[in-house]
Structure formats: structure tokens, C-alpha cells
Amino acid sequence: MSALLNGGHRIVSAMGPSFTLERNGKYVACGVRPVGGMRGTAETTSQCHRLN
Known part of the structure; x- marks a missing residue:
């Protein structure tokens, strides 16, 4: 997850331990x-x- 965030992804939803x-x-x-x-x-x- 840290690699994705460092690569430009952004968090759009968070619920407990799921993002x-x-x-x-x-x-x-x-x-x-x-x-x-x-x-x-x-x-x-x-x-x-990946979802899509």
C-alpha cells in the first residue's frame, strides 16, 4: 500500500483496516x-x- 501511495494513488475511502x-x-x-x-x-x- 505504501508503494501505491508513494506512486500517486490517493485514499478515497477508509473503514477500519480497509482502504x-x-x-x-x-x-x-x-x-x-x-x-x-x-x-x-x-x-x-x-x-x-485492483478493482478495475
Whole structure:
């Protein structure tokens, strides 16, 4: 998600750990996973998917 934001996408919607990003009419949905959780991760991660 940080690479998308640094590349010019902007946040157009946020609800809890889910974000929708937009750039030039193209949308991406991202989910953020905080440190810890069920997987015991050591850092915050995100996973994003193109919508169109």
C-alpha cells in the first residue's frame, strides 16, 4: 500500500483496516494487517487488489 501511495494513488475511502485507493480512475482495495494478530507478524503489512 505504501508503494501505491508513494506512486500517486490517493485514499478515497477508509473503514477500519480497509482502504480504497484511486489514481486516474483506477481503484485499488487494500487491507492492512497490524503487528501481531493470529500470524504473530513482526511488522504491519498490507494486501491490495485492483478493482478495475
